[in-house]
Amino acid sequence: MEGELTEKQKLDSTSASLRVNQPIHSRLQHQTSPSTYLQISTTSMSKRKTDTMPGEPAKRQKREEYKKTLIENDAALPKKKFYRQRAHANPFSDHSLTYPKSPADMDWASLYPSYAVEGEKKSHDSNEGEKSTAAKALTKNVEIADIGCGFGGLLFALAPKFPDTLMLGLEIRTSVTEYVQEKVRALRVQNVETGAYQNASCIRANTMKFLPNFFQKAQLSKIFLCFPDPHFKQRKHKARIVSYTLNSEYAYVLKPGAIVYTITDVQDLHEWMKGHFEKHPSFERVAKIFEEGEGEAGEGMDECVRLMRSETEEGKKVTRNNGMKYVACFRRVDDRAWP
Structure with missing residues (x-):
């Protein structure tokens, strides 16, 4: 009979009314995939996230196990993948660093044992009074410094070219320094x-703060500044490895005629240096x-320059x-005489 609703139409109308009055988030949840699917998806996403975390326990364990095997095999070269670290470090942070009060207090003999002065090789066994006066000296001074040496590519290329010249890599990042030392x-x-x-050799050091603590006046013949952090933002320019103040420190540790080598792939930084x-x-x-x-x-x-x-x-x-x-090299000139 027209004008009267059938039982089925009444049920459909009631169901539609309930859906309209239902909160939207409830309706959306009802229309999504089953909860079992959501649970599997969440688990897999969590697993993927955990697998890519740099501090994941499994990776740390592998790194520690690898370093143990490296100790057992003295002649094995280290693998970079176990020493990866962030590309840059803040030079203004209070890093936990060990540095000498002056170049005379630096334990050079432990870095270059073949060049240690006879009697200084075991100076760490001396009593406290002798320690304070012992310089732990070398038969010759370090003459080449690679500031921000990274994984030491230049250092290992220079060493055979200048077999009678002591050279030192200085790097602020812990893991990278450890890699170079192991190599x-x-x-x-x-x-x-x-x-x-x-x-x-190589040490962990912040040369922006402590360069004169390691080197005497007019000691170095070469300083390398290879692909330093460009610090693109203007407010970060103060952290660049080249500035008027730092250049004065480079001039202090360089002998007349010595060379500062710079190279970068950033033109703005090249012009700055x-x-x-x-x-x-x-x-x-x-x-x-x-x-x-x-x-x-x-x-x-x-x-x-070719090696750099x-x-x-x-x-x-x-x-x-x-x-x-972009390469630019600069020679240390003689200091002007006082008038």
Whole structure:
């Protein structure tokens, strides 16, 4: 009969009314997949997130187990994947660092045992009075400093080229420093007959704060600043490794005629470093042939510039990406005589 609703129509109308009056979040939940599916999805997402966390216990355990095996095998070279760390560190943070009060207090003998002065090799067994006066000296001083040495690519390339020159890598990151130290140890064991790599070492240090604590006046002949942190933001420029103040410290530890080598793939940083060194009275730009050479073979290019371009980890990365490398080198000039 028209005008009257059937029993089925009444039920459909009631059901529709309930759905309309139901809260929207409840209706949405009803329309989603079953709870079992949601639970599986959440579990898998949680698992994926845990697997990619850098501090995951399994990764730490693998790293510790690997380092134990490395200790047992002295000649085994370390693998970078177990020493990965953030690309940059804040130089203004209060890092837990050990540094000498002065260069005379530095324990150089522990870094270069083959060059230790006879009688100083076991100076740590001396009494406290002797410790305070013992310099733990070397037969020769460190002359090359690679500031921010990273994984030590340049350091390991320079060591065979200058076998009679002591060189030191300075790196602020803990794991990266440990990698370089382990590699130095392994290479020394591998080359025990020839004595190679006895002239190279690495320490953890913040050179922006403590450079004069390690080196005496006019001690160094070369300083390398390879692919430093560009600190793009203007408020971060004060953290750059080159500034007028820091350049004065570089001038202090460099002997007259010594060279500061800089290289970066960031043009803005290149202009910054170039400008600050050119304005400093203790430095002058070297000849263009020194930095670039002549012809396709780069004839006349300084050997250290050639190695700096090709042997650093960042340099290799820039080459793979077909990027630009900006080089600028500066010579330490003689101090002007007092009038």
